[in-house]
Amino acid sequence: MREDRAINQQLDSITETDKQKLSPVNQSILKIWGPSRLQGKINISGAKNSALPAMAATLLSSGVCRLRQIPCLADINTMGKVLSALGAKIKQNGNTLDIDARDLDNPEAPYELVRQLRASFFAIGPILARLGVARVPLPGGCAIGARPVDLHVRGLQALGAEVHIEHGMVNAYISGSKKRLQGAKIYLDYPSVGATETLMMASTLAEGETIIENAAQEPEVEDLANLCIAMGANIFGAGTKTIVISGVPKLHSVDYTIIPDRIEAGTFLIAGAITNSEITIAPVVPKHLSAVISKLQSVGLKIIQDKSDSLRILPSEILKSTDIDTQPYPGFPTDLQAPFMALLSVCSGSSSVTETVFENRMRHVSELNRMGANIRVKGNHAIVEGVPKLSAAPVIGTDLRASAALILAALAAEGETTFQGLQHLDRGYEQLEIKLQKLGAKLERVDLVKENDIFPASI
Numbered sequence: 001m002r003e004d005r006a007i008n009q010q011l012d013s014i015t016e017t018d019k020q021k022l023s024p025v026n027q028s029i030l031k032i033w034g035p036s037r038l039q040g041k042i043n044i045s046g047a048k049n050s051a052l053p054a055m056a057a058t059l060l061s062s063g064v065c066r067l068r069q070i071p072c073l074a075d076i077n078t079m080g081k082v083l084s085a086l087g088a089k090i091k092q093n094g095n096t097l098d099i100d101a102r103d104l105d106n107p108e109a110p111y112e113l114v115r116q117l118r119a120s121f122f123a124i125g126p127i128l129a130r131l132g133v134a135r136v137p138l139p140g141g142c143a144i145g146a147r148p149v150d151l152h153v154r155g156l157q158a159l160g161a162e163v164h165i166e167h168g169m170v171n172a173y174i175s176g177s178k179k180r181l182q183g184a185k186i187y188l189d190y191p192s193v194g195a196t197e198t199l200m201m202a203s204t205l206a207e208g209e210t211i212i213e214n215a216a217q218e219p220e221v222e223d224l225a226n227l228c229i230a231m232g233a234n235i236f237g238a239g240t241k242t243i244v245i246s247g248v249p250k251l252h253s254v255d256y257t258i259i260p261d262r263i264e265a266g267t268f269l270i271a272g273a274i275t276n277s278e279i280t281i282a283p284v285v286p287k288h289l290s291a292v293i294s295k296l297q298s299v300g301l302k303i304i305q306d307k308s309d310s311l312r313i314l315p316s317e318i319l320k321s322t323d324i325d326t327q328p329y330p331g332f333p334t335d336l337q338a339p340f341m342a343l344l345s346v347c348s349g350s351s352s353v354t355e356t357v358f359e360n361r362m363r364h365v366s367e368l369n370r371m372g373a374n375i376r377v378k379g380n381h382a383i384v385e386g387v388p389k390l391s392a393a394p395v396i397g398t399d400l401r402a403s404a405a406l407i408l409a410a411l412a413a414e415g416e417t418t419f420q421g422l423q424h425l426d427r428g429y430e431q432l433e434i435k436l437q438k439l440g441a442k443l444e445r446v447d448l449v450k451e452n453d454i455f456p457a458s459i
């Protein structure tokens with residue numbers, strides 16, 4: 001009975017208001033015809049979660065910075081607009097960005113942009129370190145949780161900044177004539193990726209030594225450190241729990257290539273698994289995918305490392321249940337929880353999924369259940385009873401990774417799925433449908449203006 005209530009609560013979690021927000025008539029949808037068998041090789045883009053803080057880090061530099069392998073995504077455009085509003089000049093040439101922040105002069109990031117992209121808040125560290133003052137709006141919560149910024153704020157205060165939050169704006173400044181942050185010992189209560197990045201960037205230009213303990217160990221943190229090191233920063237230990245930064249007065253220009261996107265790579269491995277297909281992904285850093293590879297192996301799949309930067313997944317007729325528990329890196333990534341749950345929904349037996357990083361990241365469950373999955377949710381814990389097959393349905397993605405999960409489910413489901421939520425997908429997956437089409441999936445983007453009878457007003 002209590003379980004039934006939990007299911008009903010979950011089913012109610014996508015409200016009519018959500019649906020109206022998600023379905024303006026001028027939006028595109030995806031039509032996906034399944035089940036698909038995929039085949040071939042896919043090129044993995046640069047990591048979104050490296051690219052965004054890397055763009056913020058260029059604000060630290062007194063030279064022109066070239067960033068390569070920047071994926072063409074809506075989030076990257078928004079971050080570009082934030083940097084421009086602050087006074088940086090940006091040129092884009094395909095996946096290469098040239099950012100010139102020599103004349104950085106405006107310490108205030110516009111609310112309209114920060115509201116759209118939480119990661120743009122991370123720019124507060126570089127702006128403050130460079131200008132001695134920063135005004136960045138609180139980004140607010142999002143579909144997956146409240147997402148406070150208290151760890152960023154406390155860390156900046158430990159570095160000597162005065163920080164006041166008024167009218168939704170974080171006002172930070174460095175008092176005194178030197179206008180430099182002061183090195184400090186900072187212990188993070190939780191290994192937040194964003195807080196580690198904000199504080200690491202801010203302390204590159206601080207006076208003295210900063211030690212960040214209980215730091216996030218994500219590969220994107222290490223990548224950001226490598227970028228800052230290439231700009232002249234002294235950073236040791238990034239990628240471990242303790243990062244030591246010895247401040248320098250200035251950072252210079254750089255030409256830097258960011259790492260491949262491990263979340264996109266994981267999504268394609270799961271696409272291979274759920275469609276019972278053989279696909280190869282490259283470039284990847286296999287070490288960054290250890291937790292995901294290990295769980296795919298528990299399900300019964302074989303992953304082969306053909307070269308140092310390429311992985312191949314082999315089909316398996318029998319998929320077995322397994323349990324996942326999201327954790328900070330090197331644990332199982334929260335960003336692949338929803339896509340992996342889509343796979344578990346067709347694995348025989350009972351799997352358990354526990355989300356420990358974000359408090360509201362189960363909203364894909366009700367939509368997966370509409371496609372025939374059998375998943376019960378209680379709080380942040382889901383029990384997935386494997387079903388032999390999924391069936392197509394009209395579905396709505398509520399955030400980026402939930403959307404990816406539904407697309408994967410649709411590839412395996414029988415019939416035509418109509419997917420709404422491309423505004424989420426376009427934030428974080430570069431050309432997902434084109435890449436899937438190249439692998440043989442049958443899907444197409446349809447303009448709702450032309451076909452606005454697909455979703456009647458009641459959806």
Ligand code: UD1
Nearest residue numbers: 049119147148149150151152192193194195334335357358
């Ligand atoms: C980054 C990633 C996101 C990923 C997440 C966790 C980027 C642009 N985004 O987000 O894709 O899902 O890491 O791997 O890199 N928290 C606080 N106070 C803070 C900061 C965070 O309580 O000041 C909490 C959050 O609410 C959340 C948890 O810490 O529950 C983890 O968040 P965090 O690691 O900061 O995620 P992001 O950096 O925002």
